[in-house]
Amino acid sequence: MFVSLRCLLALALGGVVGTTQAAVPGPEILTSDATRFYALYEAAGGKPSVAQLGQYLAQGTPSLAQFAKLRRVTAERMAEAMAREPAVYANGRACLAELPAVRQRLVQVFANLQAIYPQAKFPPVAIVVGRGKPVGMTYPDGVVIGLEALCAADFMNANAQDRFVHVIAHEYVHIQQTGVSEYEAGDPQATVLRESLGEGIAEFIAELISGNVGNGRHAGWTRGREVHIESAFALDMDSTDLKPWLYNYTPGSQEPYDLGYWVGYRIAKAYYLQADNKRDAVRALIQQDNPKEILQASGWTPGMWMPAKVTGVAARAAASAK
Known part of the structure; x- marks a missing residue:
């Protein structure tokens, strides 16, 4: 996956x-x-x-x-x-x-x-x-x-x-990551939110430690369409039909794909930004196995503003947090 x-x-x-x-x-x-x-x-x-x-x-x-x-x-x-x-x-x-x-x-x-x-x-x-x-x-x-x-x-x-x-x-x-991430097909726990958050957390922590996400195309695809994309995601987040959001790249196609990664990344970023203790936030994200809890605590809403990237200073802040 x-x-x-x-x-x-x-x-x-x-x-x-x-x-x-x-x-x-x-x-x-x-x-x-x-x-x-x-x-x-x-x-x-x-x-x-x-x-x-x-x-x-x-x-x-x-x-x-x-x-x-x-x-x-x-x-x-x-x-x-x-x-x-x-x-x-x-x-x-x-x-x-x-x-x-x-x-x-x-x-x-x-x-x-x-x-x-x-x-x-x-x-x-x-x-x-x-x-x-x-x-x-x-x-x-x-x-x-x-x-x-x-x-x-x-x-x-x-x-x-x-x-x-x-x-x-x-x-x-x-x-x-310590939470369950792979499920049998049709498992009711394998929701769009859970799978997107698992991938999005990996994207966000990758940005913290390497300076960027794994798939750099999402930023361009989503610019100016944040509210539209995330509102659609909010309607689908409890669905177990992953195809509209995840693992849907078609070779040769120029159409956006894997937008669930991007929404999950945004939720993870929102969670991190609102946290007083950044190191605790990193630990909670990596070890999370309750996506609804992370979503609620993040304060994420469709199209909300947040900085384009969180790197460098934020990583040092997380390292020095007690």
Whole structure:
């Protein structure tokens, strides 16, 4: 459900191959799967065989194994995706080259997370190559980013380096969240409000720690339409039909999508802004499992004014709050 977060060879990574340890308190940033894939890709002239892709998967990190298992990534499906969308994999090499700078920026992002949420846990972040989707995944043991998928997602943010930093920050907030976030289809608890708030909190905390949200397109789509969009959301918030608000991107479409992320972000921001103790507010947001309680306490109303971003000073205020 998570974004719910798509790069050359060891030389492009400054000679660093495999697992790289970010400065404490950050997690390991695992890049070996991506570098191995592109070593294979280059050696095979951009057309690795199913057998070679099978070997790539078999020799991968535990993170790649979990990604393959949970997102149905097989050698056959990878080969089909590469034949169908060769440009996605060819273009992914450019994002591989951005990983050293992304890793460096994430050191500060994770330090900011610990500053505003001292309880933070730091399982690894793995950058892998899969079947063209999804962009990212969280599971209890870490975050996995599909390099080629996120690299192709320039509709979220035109700057590839920024895109990786902010999406990884968003996904890493999901790792911290303690409320139930995944439900069986049709579960009455899986409402538009609950799911939107879960994603919106991840967007808001990502903004606090990295400087922006995972999907930068929402700001432009919603400007001047805040009252209209949020009034419609208020009517649907108890619905279990998520499609109008979440996980509804259509490849190639220019229509706004995932507007529930944006409304949830606005509710989370309103909650944070009204709180006297910002660190307590961050903790309450991350640990929330009662969306109606957060909504009521936030004072959110459709179209209400609030600052465009809450970064820097606010993060330091949260860190110093007692």
